[in-house]
Amino acid sequence: MTDIGVIGGAGYVGLVTGVGLAALGHKVISMDLDKNRLSMLRDGKSAVYEDGLEPILAELNQMEQISFTDDQSATVENSDVLFIAVGTPSLTDGAADLSAVIAVAERLRDEISKYTVIVVKSTVPVGTLNVVTDILSQKLTEGEDFDVVSNPEFLREGSGLIDFFAPSRIIVGSNSERANAVLREIYEPLLAGTTAVKVPWIDSRREIPYVETDAVSAQLTKYAANAYLATRISFINEIAGISEKLGGNIGDIVDGLGLDPRIGPGYLRPGIGFGGPCLDKDLRALITVAGENSYDPVLFSGVLQRNELQLREVMNKISAAVGSSLYQKRIALLGLAFKEGTNDVRHSLSIRLYRALRDQGARVVGHDLLAVDEAIELEPDLVASRDLDAVLAGADVVVALNSEKIYSEIDWVKIKKSDVLPYVVDTRGVFDKKSLVAGNYEFEILGAIR
Numbered sequence: 001m002t003d004i005g006v007i008g009g010a011g012y013v014g015l016v017t018g019v020g021l022a023a024l025g026h027k028v029i030s031m032d033l034d035k036n037r038l039s040m041l042r043d044g045k046s047a048v049y050e051d052g053l054e055p056i057l058a059e060l061n062q063m064e065q066i067s068f069t070d071d072q073s074a075t076v077e078n079s080d081v082l083f084i085a086v087g088t089p090s091l092t093d094g095a096a097d098l099s100a101v102i103a104v105a106e107r108l109r110d111e112i113s114k115y116t117v118i119v120v121k122s123t124v125p126v127g128t129l130n131v132v133t134d135i136l137s138q139k140l141t142e143g144e145d146f147d148v149v150s151n152p153e154f155l156r157e158g159s160g161l162i163d164f165f166a167p168s169r170i171i172v173g174s175n176s177e178r179a180n181a182v183l184r185e186i187y188e189p190l191l192a193g194t195t196a197v198k199v200p201w202i203d204s205r206r207e208i209p210y211v212e213t214d215a216v217s218a219q220l221t222k223y224a225a226n227a228y229l230a231t232r233i234s235f236i237n238e239i240a241g242i243s244e245k246l247g248g249n250i251g252d253i254v255d256g257l258g259l260d261p262r263i264g265p266g267y268l269r270p271g272i273g274f275g276g277p278c279l280d281k282d283l284r285a286l287i288t289v290a291g292e293n294s295y296d297p298v299l300f301s302g303v304l305q306r307n308e309l310q311l312r313e314v315m316n317k318i319s320a321a322v323g324s325s326l327y328q329k330r331i332a333l334l335g336l337a338f339k340e341g342t343n344d345v346r347h348s349l350s351i352r353l354y355r356a357l358r359d360q361g362a363r364v365v366g367h368d369l370l371a372v373d374e375a376i377e378l379e380p381d382l383v384a385s386r387d388l389d390a391v392l393a394g395a396d397v398v399v400a401l402n403s404e405k406i407y408s409e410i411d412w413v414k415i416k417k418s419d420v421l422p423y424v425v426d427t428r429g430v431f432d433k434k435s436l437v438a439g440n441y442e443f444e445i446l447g448a449i450r
């Protein structure tokens, strides 16, 4: 059992990391600046939605396996290992904003009083570990008082706990054997499949790849993974666009593509593009860092460009559907979070679409199962509801942006209230096509002939 502090412990990554490590039997202090989130967490409630998190959190709280505080000094004093999971958002030039990481390191420089392993979980560009080491070295000695390790995170929002307990891989980047040994000890229960509380996602028969490498490679692996995922989405969106022009059916194309074992079926759903707090930000940071090192990443620039164009494609479909002008047209957007299964609206392309429609005078009404409050907090004038029927009623155009299961269950015949039907734009191939045909709706599916 290791005493672990998680700095940024109330965020998406920090919370899953803290809860996961506590469930493995470690004593965890989750430290954050957000007092509101901390007080919710002490009551077993999370401001970030993660499937299955709250029951485990409540159990861990009761066992005193995890605690929540805004006191960094006490966290440092009572921890042998500190995971840093603070945010690293995009600056206007695309580079990662490291101010939160630097602020934490500057305090650690004065707070560390025994050998402490600093584990950087936040996604940070190559070179950031040197910055942290330089800050700490102003008062402390590397190897004696501290070591800094990279341990990038690959979780997906909404399925964070599954990804913690059944990760595709664990990557640890460090040149210190002492720190590596500490990390191996921390992850040992996960590799062995043993936990202090019952979690449904662990499979002790499955071997979890554990990769030890240098810090530069660990950090670049993280950026490469997100760049590849973004590339895959822009790739399939581009194929969908071409398919639409040539009269193909993207669903069948994806199935045919995915059958090639070198390509695989996952992560090939076309749509409005990749949104969310990370893919876009990390790709921009990679492009910036490549540029700073005299390398021209033409492929990745194209991936970003396709993503921007994709939003415009969807906007054009809506404009074409209403004919003359969007003014006063009621547009129902299904899916406000950046994807289904999360309440995160950070960098949601649905919200960007809302703004573009609003600016042209449309009356937009949005639906989401989890993110209505978050969407309204971000855009106070947005009319949004969890009631799907109410959102669909009276719409001139209905647009599916996320692929929630309930969207596939809409009975288009049953919901018909009059002969004046909305035009339906399905960017996700989620709606029941037979039902739309039976109801005589005019509709289009992104990337497909009907």
Ligand SMILES: NC(=O)C1=CN([C@@H]2O[C@H](COP(=O)(O)OP(=O)(O)OC[C@H]3O[C@@H](n4cnc5c(N)ncnc54)[C@H](O)[C@@H]3O)[C@@H](O)[C@H]2O)C=CC1
Binding pocket: 007, 008, 009, 010, 011, 012, 013, 014, 031, 032, 033, 034, 085, 086, 087, 088, 100, 103, 104, 121, 122, 123, 124, 153, 154, 155, 156, 157, 277, 278
């Ligand atoms: N959200 C995701 O799915 C993933 C995020 N990442 C990376 O993990 C990092 C964190 O991302 P998220 O969890 O999404 O961000 P987040 O914004 O949800 O969480 C960051 C937390 O850090 C706290 N914080 C900021 N400054 C602090 C300080 N000085 N001391 C203590 N707490 C502080 C904030 O209050 C917030 O709760 C980023 O680098 C991101 O790129 C990596 C993999 C997945």
Ligand SMILES: O=C(O)[C@H]1O[C@H](OP(=O)(O)OP(=O)(O)OC[C@H]2O[C@@H](n3ccc(=O)[nH]c3=O)[C@H](O)[C@@H]2O)[C@H](O)[C@@H](O)[C@@H]1O
Binding pocket: 123, 153, 154, 155, 156, 157, 158, 226, 229, 233, 266, 267, 268, 269, 270, 271, 272, 273, 274, 275, 276, 277, 278, 279, 338, 339, 340
């Ligand atoms: O670094 C991160 O933050 C994380 O970013 C992504 O995870 P996440 O942002 O939670 O969401 P994804 O499920 O990857 O989806 C990202 C965007 O791509 C879109 N997407 C995804 C898959 C797909 O086939 N098609 C598609 O358009 C989603 O709708 C969403 O807008 C990665 O999948 C994680 O591995 C990574 O850890």
